[in-house]
Amino acid sequence: MSKEIPYKIYLEENEMPKQWYNVRADMKNKPAPILNPATMKPITLEELAPIFCGELAKQELDDRTPYFDIPQEIQDFYRMYRPSPLVRAYCLEKKLGTPAHIYYKFEGNNTSGSHKLNSAIAQAYYAKKQGLKGVTTETGAGQWGTALSMACSYFDLDCQVYMVKVSYEQKPFRREVMRTYGATVTPSPSMNTNIGRKINQEFPGTTGSLGCAISEAVEAATTQEGYRYVLGSVLSQVLLHQTVIGLETKTALDKYGIKADVIIGCAGGGSNLGGLISPFAGEVLRGEADYEMIAVEPASCPSLTRGIYAYDFCDTGKICPLAKMYTLGSSFIPSANHAGGLRYHGMSSIVSQLYEDGILTARSVEQTEVFKAAQMFARVEGILPAPESSHAIKVAIDEAMKCKETGEEKNIVFGLTGTGYFDMVAYQKFNDGDMADYVPTDEEIRKSLSMLPKVE
Amino acid sequence: MSKEIPYKIYLEENEMPKQWYNVRADMKNKPAPILNPATMKPITLEELAPIFCGELAKQELDDRTPYFDIPQEIQDFYRMYRPSPLVRAYCLEKKLGTPAHIYYKFEGNNTSGSHKLNSAIAQAYYAKKQGLKGVTTETGAGQWGTALSMACSYFDLDCQVYMVKVSYEQKPFRREVMRTYGATVTPSPSMNTNIGRKINQEFPGTTGSLGCAISEAVEAATTQEGYRYVLGSVLSQVLLHQTVIGLETKTALDKYGIKADVIIGCAGGGSNLGGLISPFAGEVLRGEADYEMIAVEPASCPSLTRGIYAYDFCDTGKICPLAKMYTLGSSFIPSANHAGGLRYHGMSSIVSQLYEDGILTARSVEQTEVFKAAQMFARVEGILPAPESSHAIKVAIDEAMKCKETGEEKNIVFGLTGTGYFDMVAYQKFNDGDMADYVPTDEEIRKSLSMLPKVE
Numbered sequence: 077m078s079k080e081i082p083y084k085i086y087l088e089e090n091e092m093p094k095q096w097y098n099v100r101a102d103m104k105n106k107p108a109p110i111l112n113p114a115t116m117k118p119i120t121l122e123e124l125a126p127i128f129c130g131e132l133a134k135q136e137l138d139d140r141t142p143y144f145d146i147p148q149e150i151q152d153f154y155r156m157y158r159p160s161p162l163v164r165a166y167c168l169e170k171k172l173g174t175p176a177h178i179y180y181k182f183e184g185n186n187t188s189g190s191h192k193l194n195s196a197i198a199q200a201y202y203a204k205k206q207g208l209k210g211v212t213t214e215t216g217a218g219q220w221g222t223a224l225s226m227a228c229s230y231f232d233l234d235c236q237v238y239m240v241k242v243s244y245e246q247k248p249f250r251r252e253v254m255r256t257y258g259a260t261v262t263p264s265p266s267m268n269t270n271i272g273r274k275i276n277q278e279f280p281g282t283t284g285s286l287g288c289a290i291s292e293a294v295e296a297a298t299t300q301e302g303y304r305y306v307l308g309s310v311l312s313q314v315l316l317h318q319t320v321i322g323l324e325t326k327t328a329l330d331k332y333g334i335k336a337d338v339i340i341g342c343a344g345g346g347s348n349l350g351g352l353i354s355p356f357a358g359e360v361l362r363g364e365a366d367y368e369m370i371a372v373e374p375a376s377c378p379s380l381t382r383g384i385y386a387y388d389f390c391d392t393g394k395i396c397p398l399a400k401m402y403t404l405g406s407s408f409i410p411s412a413n414h415a416g417g418l419r420y421h422g423m424s425s426i427v428s429q430l431y432e433d434g435i436l437t438a439r440s441v442e443q444t445e446v447f448k449a450a451q452m453f454a455r456v457e458g459i460l461p462a463p464e465s466s467h468a469i470k471v472a473i474d475e476a477m478k479c480k481e482t483g484e485e486k487n488i489v490f491g492l493t494g495t496g497y498f499d500m501v502a503y504q505k506f507n508d509g510d511m512a513d514y515v516p517t518d519e520e521i522r523k524s525l526s527m528l529p530k531v532e
Numbered sequence: 533m534s535k536e537i538p539y540k541i542y543l544e545e546n547e548m549p550k551q552w553y554n555v556r557a558d559m560k561n562k563p564a565p566i567l568n569p570a571t572m573k574p575i576t577l578e579e580l581a582p583i584f585c586g587e588l589a590k591q592e593l594d595d596r597t598p599y600f601d602i603p604q605e606i607q608d609f610y611r612m613y614r615p616s617p618l619v620r621a622y623c624l625e626k627k628l629g630t631p632a633h634i635y636y637k638f639e640g641n642n643t644s645g646s647h648k649l650n651s652a653i654a655q656a657y658y659a660k661k662q663g664l665k666g667v668t669t670e671t672g673a674g675q676w677g678t679a680l681s682m683a684c685s686y687f688d689l690d691c692q693v694y695m696v697k698v699s700y701e702q703k704p705f706r707r708e709v710m711r712t713y714g715a716t717v718t719p720s721p722s723m724n725t726n727i728g729r730k731i732n733q734e735f736p737g738t739t740g741s742l743g744c745a746i747s748e749a750v751e752a753a754t755t756q757e758g759y760r761y762v763l764g765s766v767l768s769q770v771l772l773h774q775t776v777i778g779l780e781t782k783t784a785l786d787k788y789g790i791k792a793d794v795i796i797g798c799a800g801g802g803s804n805l806g807g808l809i810s811p812f813a814g815e816v817l818r819g820e821a822d823y824e825m826i827a828v829e830p831a832s833c834p835s836l837t838r839g840i841y842a843y844d845f846c847d848t849g850k851i852c853p854l855a856k857m858y859t860l861g862s863s864f865i866p867s868a869n870h871a872g873g874l875r876y877h878g879m880s881s882i883v884s885q886l887y888e889d890g891i892l893t894a895r896s897v898e899q900t901e902v903f904k905a906a907q908m909f910a911r912v913e914g915i916l917p918a919p920e921s922s923h924a925i926k927v928a929i930d931e932a933m934k935c936k937e938t939g940e941e942k943n944i945v946f947g948l949t950g951t952g953y954f955d956m957v958a959y960q961k962f963n964d965g966d967m968a969d970y971v972p973t974d975e976e977i978r979k980s981l982s983m984l985p986k987v988e
Contacts, residue, residue, distance in 0.1 A: 083611040
């Protein structure tokens with residue numbers, strides 16, 4: 077009946093998406109508007125202008141337009157590392173002895189090591205087009221910073237990265253990749269910004285946090301002529317660019333007549349998950365199809381499964397717009413023994429609203445189990461996965477094992493967001509048997525949630 | 533006239549090679565036979581049996597059979613990460629403003645980070661088929677060790693890697709990747725072997741060398757029941773497996789009617805270069821076509837450009853078979869400031885003979901220039917290249933710039949063997965302006981050549 081399915085489905089370059097898909101256009105319950113922290117009212121394009129590039133601000137606020145054209149320059153860059161393969165995990169299936177068919181969309185075959193480049197190049201393009209000198213950003217695990225450095229280098233833009241101090245020190249190689257691409261990398265909190273100096277004074281010796289690095293990057297953008305701030309996740313514009321993942325996945329599946337049953341993505345801020353599921357969620361929202369969609373988050377930073385749906389600050393310094401999202405509270409910091417990314421306190425507004433409306437479900441998993449899945453995957457599929465991506469692997473394996481019990485031949489599709497080459501400290505801990513799990517107590521979460529802002 | 537050439541030419545899975553090509557079959561001047569160090573006579577299959585797997589020993593000695601079938605199990609594994617793309621370097625061409633068309637065969641999109649996996653999986657397969665318990669090997673920069681770990685894990689074989697001590701200490705992450713794949717990694721010289729103990733006693737505090745690690749691995753293989761030794765370069769069997777690179781390249785070029793003018797590969801032991809050029813060299817040897825083929829080696833380890841063509845030991849301990857090759861002498865060790873691989877004192881017998889016969893030429897390049905080329909390539913093509921691969925990039929750029937002067941639209945094809953994610957210490961040196969070049973003096977080379985064995 078159907079064509080034989082190769083190990084890797086590659087689209088032809090002329091089958092690649094020419095538009096991004098804005099799932100908000102099909103959502104009856106739109107994500108709540110982001111608020112100006114000064115007025116606590118929905119923020120306007122004008123108010124966003126000092127922070128974001130004009131085109132990106134428009135994308136951020138537009139919840140009606142279903143498709144945005146991908147500018148030719150971005151399509152050209154995409155062709156350097158895309159289409160990414162949709163891989164049939166034949167070897168994993170055999171190893172598990174499952175009747176399920178497992179597919180993964182592999183976004184790690186580029187030097188940034190992850191899907192982050194999809195949005196980085198778009199954001200750098202719009203910044204260049206606006207005639208800016210450069211952009212500022214924060215990075216935690218380093219994938220976003222690397223991606224942005226690559227994108228800025230391509231368009232000859234200055235790139236200033238505030239890197240969470242603990243990562244800066246523990247991941248010198250990530251830092252060097254960014255420097256090779258010409259970026260300036262500053263450990264955060266730094267003495268470059270008011271907020272950095274303040275935090276250094278209040279908490280001497282602090283190793284920083286993502287929320288603090290965001291505040292520094294925003295301050296740096298707004299106090300330098302010709303600079304804007306860019307962000308690698310959470311925002312609706314980022315999810316829009318990342319739909320290139322889901323659109324390619326859908327086209328590849330359709331090409332072989334495959335109907336996905338379960339779609340799984342890891343979720344930190346929601347950039348990969350949102351990008352992967354958007355086209356599928358759109359079909360569900362329009363009543364055209366049905367999919368089981370699962371967000372997988374770390375048990376140590378469980379915003380969907382244990383947070384609440386409320387307006388919250390996006391950064392520690394409280395200078396960014398507020399977003400309504402599933403959140404653990406902006407003061408929540410995951411345990412130091414948590415490896416890898418997925419450590420943001422909140423979740424993209426789009427993903428949060430889809431979750432609230434029951435379009436997708438969520439699960440949290442502990443990291444020792446995640447690394448066990450990662451190791452098995454590496455050994456049979458030949459790719460050493462990023463810790464973040466391995467959260468999706470873990471649940472894909474769980475689902476495939478359920479099929480083994482029931483005999484169902486489900487099509488399981490998951491997002492393999494990146495590679496773990498810069499995460500070997502975490503793998504070493506796992507190899508040495510020194511990896512620990514940590515689940516925050518109810519009391520901890522209650523405490524950080526008690527500091528949520530009051531919004532009418 | 534011709535089809536529009538995409539950024540990346542991917543073969544269909546059914547276009548992938550089903551046989552490896554043995555270029556020796558088409559060579560009138562065969563590479564000289566390898567010698568038994570005990571008898572100084574051409575080694576026999578029986579004499580090789582304690583060191584190598586039977587099938588691999590046969591491949592090593594067979595200079596008549598033009599094609600060897602690739603076993604189905606190896607073809608299946610190849611399909612997990614191959615075909616590798618042949619990339620049209622549109623962005624590099626634009627940056628250089630050259631009329632030349634530049635193509636590179638990119639072998640870095642797998643977790644071993646290089647082409648080494650092509651032979652590792654073959655060697656592991658034959659070991660498994662022979663019912664062995666495991667294999668031993670050495671690794672310097674770590675790419676080969678990683679590739680072999682992956683291959684052994686796939687076939688459930690024990691894998692013992694002797695890693696040059698200085699690399700073991702400077703590249704802990706490489707070590708962890710191997711451990712994640714279940715390999716045992718021992719810093720060499722170790723106290724596990726007679727030769728290791730001897731070297732440690734004679735040279736206390738030594739940080740090891742590739743030649744020493746080879747000796748240890750061979751001793752470990754021959755003193756354990758059910759083990760054999762495997763090697764990632766130099767040998768004819770390795771070049772045979774690596775012809776999958778050249779065969780895919782040729783098929784991809786033919787598919788679009790492209791005739792290569794210049795073919796460039798970096799050369800350490802010759803595994804990538806030999807694999808890339810074999811099918812093209814075959815055409816030249818059969819009088820069917822003409823190509824300019826260039827081997828690029830580091831100025832700090834210039835076996836082709838400054839060595840002599842003679843029988844030499846392959847290892848420090850002098851327990852391996854001897855090979856006739858371009859060599860700097862088995863006691864030659866490149867300066868400590870040399871970054872990356874390509875540090876072997878000799879060159880594959882096949883490549884050496886082709887060079888002797890004028891089928892290919894050779895150039896040596898200094899590492900600061902190599903890293904400049906690497907950085908430019910990374911910025912415009914989006915791939916952070918391995919230092920080894922960057923030797924080929926440097927000469928490809930030189931050739932493209934010549935075309936800019938002459939206006940020639942040459943087709944330049946080079947091998948991009950791998951990624952530099954585990955070489956950030958070297959990149960850091962370059963980023964900090966601390967990278968130095970080193971060219972051995974004539975005296976140094978004379979000294980190591982004076983210790984060549986006497987062979988009648």
